[in-house]
Amino acid sequence: MDKAVRRYYLQKQKQKEIEQELSELRNEILTYLTEQGTNELEIGSHKVKVVIQERKEYDDTRLYEALPDPELWRMLSKPDTSKIASLLKLNVITEDKLKDTFATKTVRVLQVDKK
Incomplete structure (x- = not known):
């Protein structure tokens, strides 16, 4: 061991x-x-690309106030974007309920692939 x-x-x-x-x-x-x-180049035998993504960062207090059922909050325990997205997809909560609970953050994702 x-x-x-x-x-x-x-x-x-x-x-x-x-x-x-x-x-x-x-x-x-x-x-x-x-x-x-540029956001895209071919360098040697590799293709380099930057993909812009937007990610939501939830505010704990606002999210707690927006969720209708305290049980939902306990399921989340902390803001987890994928869990929140699942609850939205299942229509357990609506996008309108969450409209003031997050800030959108733009993220640059680097992708490097072989040609």
């Missing part, structure tokens, strides 16, 4: 290092694309 714990710890350290490097590379690529004034 000691070997498994040690290996797990080492793998988590590698994961942190990889995530840090990915973050740095992502920022470098996004900066380059911005400087080039």
Whole structure:
């Protein structure tokens, strides 16, 4: 068991290092694309593309006030966009009820694919 714990710890350290490097590379690529004034380029054998997404970030207090049933709030426990989207899709709650409970955040998603 000691070997498994040690290996797990080492793998988590590698994961942190990889995530840090990915973050740095992502920022470098996004900066380059911005400087080039484009959201899409072919570089070598790779196609690089920035996709703009909008994400909702819910305000706990406003969301709690908007939900008609306290049971719904307990189901969510904290604002989870995918759970809220499911409740909307199932018509358990309406988009109108939630209109003032979130802010929309624009996110740049980097996609790198082989040609």
